Amino acid sequence: ELKVEQNPLFLSMQEGKNYTIYCNYSTTSDRLYWYRQDPGKSLESLFVLLSNGAVKQEGRLMASLDTKARLSTLHITAAVHDLSATYFCAVGLVTGTASKLTFGTGTRLQVTL
Amino acid sequence: DGGITQSPKYLFRKEGQNVTLSCEQNLNHDAMYWYRQDPGQGLRLIYYSQIVNDFQKGDIAEGYSVSREKKESFPLTVTSAQKNPTAFYLCASRPTAGGLSGNTIYFGEGSWLTVV
Numbered sequence: 001e002l003k004v005e006q007n008p009l010f011l012s013m014q015e016g017k018n019y020t021i022y023c024n025y026s027t028t029s030d031r032l033y034w035y036r037q038d039p040g041k042s043l044e045s046l047f048v049l050l051s052n053g054a055v056k057q058e059g060r061l062m063a064s065l066d067t068k069a070r071l072s073t074l075h076i077t078a079a080v081h082d083l084s085a086t087y088f089c090a091v092g093l094v095t096g097t098a099s100k101l102t103f104g105t106g107t108r109l110q111v112t113l
Numbered sequence: 114d115g116g117i118t119q120s121p122k123y124l125f126r127k128e129g130q131n132v133t134l135s136c137e138q139n140l141n142h143d144a145m146y147w148y149r150q151d152p153g154q155g156l157r158l159i160y161y162s163q164i165v166n167d168f169q170k171g172d173i174a175e176g177y178s179v180s181r182e183k184k185e186s187f188p189l190t191v192t193s194a195q196k197n198p199t200a201f202y203l204c205a206s207r208p209t210a211g212g213l214s215g216n217t218i219y220f221g222e223g224s225w226l227t228v229v
Contacts, residue, residue, distance in 0.1 A: 033217070033218065035220075041222070041223075042203060042220045042221060042222045042223050043156075043203065043220045045217045045218070045219065048216075048217050088155060088156070090156075090218075099144065099163070099207070100146070100158055100161055100171065101146075101158070101218060102158070103148075103155040103156040103157075104155055105154065105155045106154075106155050108153075
């Protein structure tokens with residue numbers, strides 16, 4: 001059974017600081033997704049990482065994937081209040097013709113002034 | 114506009130009743146998914162469908178049922194057998210059913226179900 005673990009579960013950080021969210025998973029996979037969720041809202045896709053060593057950046061967020069270590073990171077640079085949200089990683093598995101995502105528990109990020 | 118439409122957004126159910134949550138997509142996506150999210154928790158997969166007239170159980174299918182009679186529609190029924198149905202339900206879709214494609218999975222706006 002695929003397990004996806006994120007840490008930390010909760011992160012309070014000051015504006016302007018840097019931090020990293022970690023996503024570990026238990027089964028070999030070469031696709032990793034990051035999503036953002038605002039309170040009471042749906043999920044917004046941030047990144048899709050498809051290969052070992054993949055790195056993608058959008059604004060103050062940068063995601064990377066190490067398939068050998070079964071680890072993805074989401075790095076936040078110079079945080080701003082607008083980044084406050086819950087961030088989920090999700091691991092994709094393909095078995096036969098079926099493809100599904102298993103989500104981590106989420107990291108709730110609070111950026112304070 | 115293309116997207117995934119879930120309805121209703123808010124639903125109250127009495128104990129012992131079945132309710133059906135609607136999910137419609139006009140993205141021409143093959144695969145569709147239903148997830149459940151409890152407050153402060155991650156998402157758990159209920160059912161998924163790769164093609165019309167076919168669907169598979171996810172991790173928490175007990176007490177739920179689905180159908181996939183049309184490509185664009187994937188309704189979820191929460192039956193009275195689901196003992197704790199109060200949650201946020203999210204429908205999602207993906208362009209291709211499987212293979213090695215890394216297509217993004219897109220989510221609807223969600224439906225809040227509360228048992229009263």
